[in-house]
């Protein structure tokens with residue numbers, strides 16, 4: 044094998060950003076807060092099984108044939124209606140909706156559409172690690188904008204835009220941020236669109252957790268405020284149905300979708316018809332919103348268990364975000380604690396728990412005192428136990444540090 048023949052973007056000696064993200068633990072009492080996985084016991088297994096059967100019954104052998112790049116029009120129409128009703132995105136029809144292999148493929152295709160090597164790309168700090176792994180492949184120039192409790196710092200964004208005229212794309216996870224847990228305010232959503240118009244860039248609004256709001260009122264999407272076709276709204280069935288469907292969907296201007304189809308065709312020819320048809324059947328015969336209500340009920344309890352445990356177990360000086368929805372809370376520890384070292388040296392081997400350390404969520408991997416904690420994949424008892432163990436480790440680290448300072 045001759046690695047030097049590989050394209051520059053591969054960088055064989057650099058591990059993938061997703062490699063080693065979820066350390067494996069063989070301990071019987073292991074509790075892991077790492078995954079972004081929905082709870083398996085909430086999957087609508089029987090209904091989805093029936094939906095696959097219905098899809099096959101409706102089309103017979105043709106179900107398994109090659110189909111079209113765009114996938115079933117009926118499904119795209121349903122999603123266009125959902126975009127209008129739930130996301131406040133007006134004036135869209137089936138042809139504004141593109142189906143993708145998970146939201147992840149949507150991110151990748153949009154990056155491929157927009158970014159030449161060196162082009163400016165703004166990401167939140169921190170941001171979704173899977174997006175960084177896609178973006179890396181297009182070798183952009185990253186500009187990080189801090190994430191605040193009400194979303195990205197739009198003043199810092201404007202300063203960045205003034206200083207750099209190569210910025211083409213801003214990527215944001217506006218609802219129940221992964222990993223930050225925060226939600227962008229309405230004011231910031233509007234301002235972001237105004238900045239896009241003024242400084243001429245596109246916005247990728249990535250929002251797979253949007254339906255999973257546990258408290259407060261739903262906010263209009265950023266796309267709702269779009270006046271110049273600059274916002275691409277991206278969603279997914281992974282968190283509200285099942286990740287293995289690998290079915291994402293975006294709402295975008297038709298001219299954008301036309302170009303994205305060229306890129307998708309080159310990557311994988313078409314949407315798997317069996318899955319898209321099954322999801323269409325599922326939506327025809329089941330009430331998706333009722334199913335989501337069930338998820339919200341279950342996840343609300345886990346979220347509360349996480350807040351209670353954090354309040355009880357974390358020492359002073361440790362802060363956590365208060366997500367109104369989604370899967371994650373972001374914990375910040377004093378900056379003398381390196382959360383990557385702590386994970387591998389102490390937390391995993393001794394406390395038998397795991398989180399994802401902050402460095403993974405930064406374009407430049409240079410942030411060392413945070414951690415992403417998932418609360419949807421565990422029972423309230425596991426959350427309480429795991430946070431007790433984490434709190435114990437942090438207390439010990441902090442008292443070691445204060446002893447050192449006292450000496």
Ligand SMILES: Cc1ncc(COP(=O)(O)O)c(C=O)c1O
Nearest residue numbers: 079145146147171221279281291
């Ligand atoms: C913010 C965000 N975007 C996109 C994805 C990709 O999800 P999928 O490809 O399963 O739709 C995830 C998954 O965790 C995510 O958290």
